[in-house]
Amino acid sequence: QGIGFDSADAGIWSQAVLVGGLVIWLLTYLFRVGTHKMTYNQQLKNYEDAVLQKRLEEMTPEELAQLQAEVEEEKKS
Incomplete structure (x- = not known):
């Protein structure tokens, strides 16, 4: 009015x-x-990335080499 x-x-x-x-x-x-641009999805992705990064940082060079070999085998398959 x-x-x-x-x-x-x-x-x-x-x-x-x-x-x-x-x-x-x-x-x-x-x-x-x-x-999938919701806040929850983004927070979950950030958390998963942080956990994986932390695990990679804690691995020994031998474990990293073994992981890399496994990844290469999967790529060939």
């Missing part, structure tokens, strides 16, 4: 804006779910 609409039109337009915003938010949410 503050911008010149009567009460019926103001109600309709405010609901339209609310529903439009909700639809846009829902579409962005579904897009993030579909592309």
